[in-house]
Amino acid sequence: MDFGPYLLLASLEGAVGASVLALTALGLSLVFGVMRVVNVAHGEFFMLGAVIAWFVASQIGGQPALGFVAALIIAPLVVGGLAIVADRLVLKRVAYNPEATIVATIGMLYIIQQAALMTYGPDARPVEPPFNSRIAIPWFEFGEEGFEIYYPWGLSTTSYKLFVIAAAVVMLLGIWALLSRSKLGLLMRATQLDRETARAFGIPVERVYSLVFGFGAGLAALAAVLIVPIQQAHYLMGGDPLLLSFIVVILGGLGSLRGTLVAALLIGMSDGIISVFFSPTLAKIIATMLVALVLVFRPQGLFGKKAL
Amino acid sequence: MSGAKKSLLLHLGLIAILFALGFLLPVYHQGNLARILVLATYAIGYNVLFGYTGLLSLGHAMFFSAGMYGLGLAMHHGGVPAVPAFVIGVIASALLSAAVAVLALRTLGVAFMIVTLMFAQAGFLTILYFGAWTRGDEGFVLPQAVREVAGLDLTDPMTRYMTALLLFSAALLVTARMMQMRFGNVLVAVRENEERTTMLGYDVFKHKFVAVVISGTLSGAAGAAYGLLFGYVGATFASVQYSIFPLLWVLLGGAGTTIGPLVGAFFTFYLIDYASSLTSAYMLIVGLVLVLLILFARAGIMGEVRKRWAGWLP
Numbered sequence: 001m002d003f004g005p006y007l008l009l010a011s012l013e014g015a016v017g018a019s020v021l022a023l024t025a026l027g028l029s030l031v032f033g034v035m036r037v038v039n040v041a042h043g044e045f046f047m048l049g050a051v052i053a054w055f056v057a058s059q060i061g062g063q064p065a066l067g068f069v070a071a072l073i074i075a076p077l078v079v080g081g082l083a084i085v086a087d088r089l090v091l092k093r094v095a096y097n098p099e100a101t102i103v104a105t106i107g108m109l110y111i112i113q114q115a116a117l118m119t120y121g122p123d124a125r126p127v128e129p130p131f132n133s134r135i136a137i138p139w140f141e142f143g144e145e146g147f148e149i150y151y152p153w154g155l156s157t158t159s160y161k162l163f164v165i166a167a168a169v170v171m172l173l174g175i176w177a178l179l180s181r182s183k184l185g186l187l188m189r190a191t192q193l194d195r196e197t198a199r200a201f202g203i204p205v206e207r208v209y210s211l212v213f214g215f216g217a218g219l220a221a222l223a224a225v226l227i228v229p230i231q232q233a234h235y236l237m238g239g240d241p242l243l244l245s246f247i248v249v250i251l252g253g254l255g256s257l258r259g260t261l262v263a264a265l266l267i268g269m270s271d272g273i274i275s276v277f278f279s280p281t282l283a284k285i286i287a288t289m290l291v292a293l294v295l296v297f298r299p300q301g302l303f304g305k306k307a308l
Numbered sequence: 309m310s311g312a313k314k315s316l317l318l319h320l321g322l323i324a325i326l327f328a329l330g331f332l333l334p335v336y337h338q339g340n341l342a343r344i345l346v347l348a349t350y351a352i353g354y355n356v357l358f359g360y361t362g363l364l365s366l367g368h369a370m371f372f373s374a375g376m377y378g379l380g381l382a383m384h385h386g387g388v389p390a391v392p393a394f395v396i397g398v399i400a401s402a403l404l405s406a407a408v409a410v411l412a413l414r415t416l417g418v419a420f421m422i423v424t425l426m427f428a429q430a431g432f433l434t435i436l437y438f439g440a441w442t443r444g445d446e447g448f449v450l451p452q453a454v455r456e457v458a459g460l461d462l463t464d465p466m467t468r469y470m471t472a473l474l475l476f477s478a479a480l481l482v483t484a485r486m487m488q489m490r491f492g493n494v495l496v497a498v499r500e501n502e503e504r505t506t507m508l509g510y511d512v513f514k515h516k517f518v519a520v521v522i523s524g525t526l527s528g529a530a531g532a533a534y535g536l537l538f539g540y541v542g543a544t545f546a547s548v549q550y551s552i553f554p555l556l557w558v559l560l561g562g563a564g565t566t567i568g569p570l571v572g573a574f575f576t577f578y579l580i581d582y583a584s585s586l587t588s589a590y591m592l593i594v595g596l597v598l599v600l601l602i603l604f605a606r607a608g609i610m611g612e613v614r615k616r617w618a619g620w621l622p
């Protein structure tokens with residue numbers, strides 16, 4: 001394959017990664033923005049979403065679309081509910097102290113991950129996509145016979161991958177509407193802006209916190225359900241999304257949703273593209289070092305205004 | 309008796325008991341305790357930063373593995389004998405911790421935790437990336453023939469135990485003494501109130517810098533000793549898990565107490581040893597203990613003992 005088609009293929013893979021990453025990172029960013037805590041267990045909520053999707057899909061059986069749609073509804077709700085319980089049982093009791101919360105969520109990370117190992121087991125299992133037809137993509141060149149369009153071998157995507165991108169865009173728009181147009185979004189933004197004043201105005205801050213924590217975890221689970229037909233469910237799959245979400249949220253500026261989206265696009269695309277052309281490990285080394293240095297020299301992130 | 313005398317007696321008594329245990333324990337537990345002593349040295353290093361200075365690092369595995377790989381690579385590829393290789397490991401971790409300190413100390417609180425986590429992750433990935441030399445996840449074994457110092461075979465259980473004890477005792481006595489000196493008091497002052505310490509005229513950055521370097525170097529010494537005594541060098545020791553372990557040991561044993569690191573490492577080791585005989589998901593224990601500690605006993609075992617019965621406990 002020539003460089004052009006190859007780059008297009010890499011960008012398409014990158015776009016799938018970026019859309020899932022945007023949803024996952026948005027969850028982390030919301031939790032940080034509103035509650036000012038870092039949720040290290042975020043990747044495990046992602047993994048839990050994928051594992052539950054597998055359970056639901058294999059329970060329902062029959063038409064793959066049915067199981068997939070059921071998983072799309074059930075997994076985020078279950079994971080969100082679990083996160084709310086965790087918030088009530090643990091985070092609320094440490095009074096959302098930032099450092100205690102990190103240690104507590106590290107504990108949750110191991111509890112969730114190991115519980116998945118005990119119940120779901122060490123195997124990687126796929127979920128069947130609801131539809132999965134191969135779509136060949138045309139490419140053009142100016143050859144000897146002038147402009148021509150042809151289908152290079154290997155340049156193709158699947159209808160499901162395009163669906164993932166579209167679904168992520170729709171969901172992101174939905175979240176934007178929820179945050180900027182609904183009463184709930186207003187409560188969240190008020191809490192984020194000034195917790196004490198929000199409380200003084202009668203906003204049940206602790207309930208908003210629980211809800212946001214559950215919502216953030218639900219978003220991670222939703223992203224996982226979307227990706228699990230492409231990438232199999234495995235109990236250790238939470239590490240990468242956690243690392244990438246951290247990178248995105250920090251580059252985008254902690255708590256800045258717009259920055260998170262821009263950074264997710266940037267990191268998701270470049271991760272996809274760099275991984276195709278260079279070693280994925282090298283791509284990750286560069287990204288983690290970059291993030292550490294951004295935090296050191298520009299703690300407000302590349303796009304954000306608030307310092308950590 | 310003054311506090312300083314009491315604490316010296318406590319530490320010497322502990323070392324004497326550990327020395328005696330070397331002869332009394334069956335080989336299996338003697339081997340375990342040797343491991344625990346080396347890991348407790350790592351925990352003592354971590355405690356200097358977390359317990360005394362109040363800086364929570366999530367990346368100490370990079371210092372531990374810098375020591376381990378400094379020694380391991382020098383022995384494996386350079387054919388360097390054990391003692392100089394150990395020195396190389398210690399120097400490697402000292403240099404790394406100085407570099408990390410300069411950068412990471414520009415941040416505070418949560419940002420410090422994330423920066424150290426990210427640096428450690430980059431270090432872990434670097435070890436994987438240079439798999440041709442480090443053999444990545446698989447790691448490499450240091451053969452018995454090269455693991456000897458001045459004619460003493462470090463693979464012999466008794467020699468190994470006593471070497472581990474020597475390392476632990478040195479780390480324990482040095483840090484305990486350090487905390488009685490002015491420098492140690494300033495570290496505690498930084499932990500309690502950084503701004504006030506600055507206002508009193510102390511150079512907070514310099515003290516924190518030295519604390520990171522001491523902490524990282526002790527961790528590196530433990531890593532180098534672990535590689536030397538147990539003959540294996542692998543990327544697992546650079547993974548996030550090995551940054552979480554010292555946090556767990558110190559939290560469980562009691563942050564800011566001198567013998568807490570040993571107590572925490574001891575209980576965690578045997579707890580995990582027991583749990584892994586029941587299930588492959590033994591890390592569940594680590595998660596549960598972390599959550600329970602943070603909820604109910606932030607002071608840890610020795611911290612609670614100090615609070616309830618023995619206020620003089622160092």
